[in-house]
Amino acid sequence: MAASHLPPAATLVKKYPTLLHPFGAKPHAQRLIFRCRATSSEGADDGWASFVDELKRSLQVDPSDAVISNAGAGLTSNNDLVTALPLEPSAGPAAGDATTAAAGAVSELLGVDASGAVATPDRLLSSLLHLDASNPVASVAGGALSRLDALTSGLSDAQRWALFGFLAATWLYLTARPGVLSGAVDMYVLAPLQLALDSVLGRRSLKMSDFVVGERIGEGSFGVVYAGAVVPKNGAVVEERSGKAKTSLQNDDRYKEKVILKKIKVMTVGAKECGDYEEWFNYRVSRAAPESCADFLGSFVADKNKAEFVKGGKWLVWKFEGDRTLANYLSERGFPSNLERLMFGRVLQGLGPLEREALVVKQVMRQLITSLKRIHATGIVHRDIKPSNLVVTRRGQVKLIDFGAATDLRIGKNYVPDRALLDPDYCPPELYVLPEETPEPPPEPIAAILSPILWQVLNSPDLFDMYSAGIVLMQMAIPTLRTQSGLKNFNAELRSAGYDLNRWRQSARRRPDLQILDLDSGRGWDLATKLISERGANGGGRLSAAAALRHPYFLLGGDQAAAVLSKFSLSK
CATH class of the missing domain: 3.30.200.20 (Phosphorylase Kinase; domain 1)
Structure with a gap:
């Protein structure tokens, strides 16, 4: 038997008033909180040594006992739980009060009951999610937690943490771009459903x-x-x-x-x-x-x-949805004004011609990069982004067409390392979506499982499309690049400048018209330089679609604001 038991809470408080004070608004949730006080400069005993000695005596167990009672097995009984929260030695009474509140909040959050045990899954869900037992979500989640608890009941705490860490890492891996888990759902669930629906609607016949x-x-x-x-x-x-x-x-x-x-x-x-x-x-x-x-x-x-x-x-x-592409509009003398009504519903009011043209260009680029972000998130790289493959619908939407050169790098669909169908006027300097030494993809399930390594660690194949998007931006913003000959001359000069737009700007034989890109403190030009560049190590040196949409060029939102304000104008 234990040499002695820990005295009741009230006794400890009276005996060590400078160290402890009671906590617990409810009778069944009484706790003791340590008060951490600084010792005096003379090093006088403040009661800590006596209190620690008493704790040691209370916890001593006689080895001859075959069975330890519930009361002696733990540190506490219902009224004897001691909660220790570390504080700096200099913490004063105010810090002690904060500790008291923190202890109560943590205990409530974790569902620690009066005996110090963690609550059941149902109570834990109730504490964390504020769901009662009648809620279906609470019922399903509680059952899952209970089953998980039963499966891991024979494991030690270290083994449980290792298991949970493994499951968390697996989940992060499966959901990382390009999304192994979402790809499996698409292939084995959504694709068959689409086939069945199309068959009913007659689309497959x-x-x-x-x-x-x-x-x-x-x-x-x-x-x-x-x-x-x-x-x-x-x-x-x-x-x-x-x-x-x-x-x-x-x-x-x-x-x-x-x-x-x-x-x-x-x-x-x-x-x-x-x-x-x-x-x-x-x-x-x-x-x-x-x-x-x-x-x-x-x-x-x-x-x-x-x-x-x-x-x-x-x-x-x-x-x-429309029979005209961005290339059709680019070939007209009135570009980009010829897209203004289509993009915004009417002529924008209260702005000069240059500002209106810049807003049209920005609206097209925002739609293009948003679409690229969506397909890249699924592991698809288009590989042939250019104005003739961007259809402009009758509602002013810019959509991608012609996926004949696209590749799905989640499963290696239409991917051969040393072959590509490219338009040299829009092709980035790396020529291939992945390095030529990249091995050919294994069977689809294995390729899908390995795809996050290929995408996140070895390469960032989505940056291939982003270079082409940068060329489209330059074409829309600079009139001399809208012709075939002008675009070819630009690419030749850019190659000589080492794919550095700033160097090209200084060395171009003909001074380019950069007014649209130089508006708003040159935000458009800055975006162009971050899209049209050679790729650095590990995919650096060029913005992804997600990063490009966070660029200040788009964060101004002037095109959307102008469209809204224009609708309130009385003149057309």
């Missing part, structure tokens, strides 16, 4: 006879883009369209649902693979970042030769 082809809009290396429309289900006759009939398709009231059609070239090497990848990425992005790309409707294969249709050729279909 499109046919050549469902569409009529209008005028040709553009052409790329592997495909040709047309305006089009969905054939009405009322049995309307679809006639062959040619000449002006193709041009007038968008104004033909018989076709209510307009679309954009892309024909994948049949005889071009690599076109089929590129078309398959583009279809896959459009489905992928439509799930992960639907606001960032055009609304993809599906695909079909032509079943016979007819006009533009070639038997066996694949066609991709998007909902019509």
Whole structure:
């Protein structure tokens, strides 16, 4: 048996009034709090030595006892809990009062009961989340905590902490960019759900006879883009369209649902693979970042030769949101003023022409970088960012198109280390999204598990797109770069300047018009220099999309404020 038991709280307080005082508003929650006082300069005994000796005597246990009673097993009984909170020796009475309050708050937060034991999971949830037992969340969480407690009941405290540390590190790893866990949810849950929904809606069973082809809009290396429309289900006759009939398709009231059609070239090497990848990425992005790309409707294969249709050729279909890209607007003499009404709904009031043009450029850049941030968060790098791949919708939205060169580095989709489909006018100096010595990706599940290491530690492949976004900014802001020849000359001079924009600015043969970028103390120019640069070690030297959106150039918010104020103006 113990040589002696710890005296009741009231006795200890009377015996050591300078060291202890009681705490606890409720009878069942009485505690003792140590008062830490400085010893006098003469070193007089303040009672600590006597108090410590008494504690030692109270805790002495006779080894001959086979069983230790509950009262003797712990430091305290209901009224004998001693809570020690360290203070500096110089702390005075005010600090002691703060200690008292802190002890009570900690005890309430952790659900420590009168015996000093930590509360049950239900009570802990109640204390931390203020949820009562009837709340479904509390019920589920409490059950999970109880099961976890049961599973770890045989572990020591050190083993429990090690287990919790391992689980926390695993969770952080699985949720780090590009998101192993979210990728698994997308692949094994969202993708099958989308397939089932599209099958019900008929999107996965499109046919050549469902569409009529209008005028040709553009052409790329592997495909040709047309305006089009969905054939009405009322049995309307679809006639062959040619000449002006193709041009007038968008104004033909018989076709209510307009679309954009892309024909994948049949005889071009690599076109089929590129078309398959583009279809896959459009489905992928439509799930992960639907606001960032055009609304993809599906695909079909032509079943016979007819006009533009070639038997066996694949066609991709998007909902019509606009048939003009940023490149179309850039080619006009009135850029960027020609986008002002589309971006803001009307001509901005109370601003000069230069300020209004700068706000249009900023609005386009904000939308572009926001879209890049969304797709990069899912492990996708577009690899072909340029004005012709940025469609401007009728509502003034800027959306990404043409994912034929995109790569999903979470699973290694469409990624070959030493091969890339690039536009040299917008390609960064590193040429490849990852170094050429990067090994080819392993099978998809293994690649997904290893992707955070590739993305966070070895490289930052998303910075590839950010350089291209910087070139787009320069084109919009500097009139001489909006032509093909002007852009090529700029790239040649930039290469000679070591991809240093400040050095290029000083050495350019023709003095560039930088008025738009120099507004607001040069915030636009500063952003451009942080996007157009060589990459440093470990992905440094160039801003990511998330970091670019935090740049002061966007934090001013002048474009959004101007749009709001313009709507209150009485003049148009």
